[in-house]
Amino acid sequence: AYRQDQLPSTHPIAADNYDLQAVEVNFDGITYAKGASTLKQLVAWVGIEEFLSGLRDYFKAHEFANSEFSDLLAALEKASGRELTTWAQEWLQTSGVNTLAPDFEVGDDGAFTRFAVAQTAAEEFPTIRRHRIGIGLYDLVDGALTRRTSLEIDVQGGSTDVPKLVGVAQPDLLLLNDGDLTYAKIRLDERSLATAVASIDKVDDSLARALLWGATWDMTRDAEMAATDFVELVLRGIASETDTTAIGRLPGYVQTAISYYSDPSGRAALRARWENGLRGLLEEAEAGSDHQLAFVRAYAAAARSDEALDLVAGLLGGSTTLPGLTVDTDLRWTLLTSLARGGRADQARIDEELTRDKTISGQEHAALALTVRPTAEAKAQAWRDAIERDDVANETQRQIAYAFPVPDQADLLAPYLEKYLEVAATIWEEKGTQRASTALEYMFPMPLVSAEVVARIGQWLDESDANPAAKRYVREGLADMTRALAAQERDSQG
Known part of the structure; x- marks a missing residue:
């Protein structure tokens, strides 16, 4: 949702779907993910007890009858005392995502002398919204980044003063939107960013870690954090991450950071750093764990050196084994695709694998592996299959299209x-x-x-x-x- 909401094609949650084409392109991450996040913010804005009370009154008033969205808002307004008509307009009928950043000064004693939350919006979509957020203060204590305290405030306008934090000692890490109550990008101050980069593996709260991963990735995408620093952050923190979704997604973010956000003159060195770092993580991962499987997949995606491709080939062929790792059909295709991209697997080898997996899924995997081969012929065939032919199944076409723009094959593309x-x-x-x-x-x-x-x-x-x-x-x-x-x-x- 955050990515789509920052594209030129962004749209309100309550989009004007004036025809079938609009419906087809507008039911996306904004409709679903931003919509769900906005509902969560609504609960925070009115209060959970007030929200439930308003729902009970709403259902009772309209049982066995039709209702409109305004009826729900009226019930919630009555229960909470909050005005929601313009709130709903801000959140449901406008586009774009706000950015929240801490704005403060610290005295000689290390305490805040002034604290405010600054809110900005993109120039193209300038809506400044009302937010209910948490502010978390985290300190390094006995080797763990632990929440010292947290408070909730209403953010309104371009700057919201927080007098309760004046006189409070600056923490090692200050986290806006603690508790993930609202839909917004958050920024880290200089000290908090340094703490996150050095100690994200010491954050003991999984939701706080998720917010830090999200904040640093947003800062990388927005050119406020170097891609190289993000790669180092992931290498430092992913081994101790407990959320399986994060473990699976972070390597993909790193691949994007290296391929597109890194300085081209240093890209080869950064790619090697990621590859070598993954090798170390792979060797240290617990046998049979989610981490081990995720790191094998990430290593296969990152493999560019002869040493890395040799390991991938060994895992696929069985000459190399890792304790607890089961090389099933799906993982075999991941490994083979890595070899195909590295020029180590031709069409005959891919066809051979397809004889082991005579399923529709196998055909899709084979199409992807054929596409990533580093040859002009492979690209020409993929283009014909995805663009010109009408007899290629939709999901197979999707796999080919997805695999076509290999980042380090610019000359071929x-x-x-x-x-x-x-x-x-x-x-x-x-x-x-x-x-x-x-x-x-x-x-x-x-x-x-x-x-x-x-x-x-x-x-x-x-x-x-x-x-x-x-x-x-x-x-x-x-x-x-x-x-x-x-x-x-x-x-x-x-």
């Missing part, structure tokens, strides 16, 4: 920039919503990111009369490219 733009002009009418949206979203030439490519795509958008739905996906890709260039510049500064 260079000819496809103009082909992509040419196809984008007509694919919506020729292939329909499903196949067109899959191709345009996943096959956007992100590995070609440069100022020149940004200018070319911007020119196409200005001049093209393509279907607005098709242009939406191109515009989203361009926004991602522009963001990547800013992040690369930040990473180059160290």
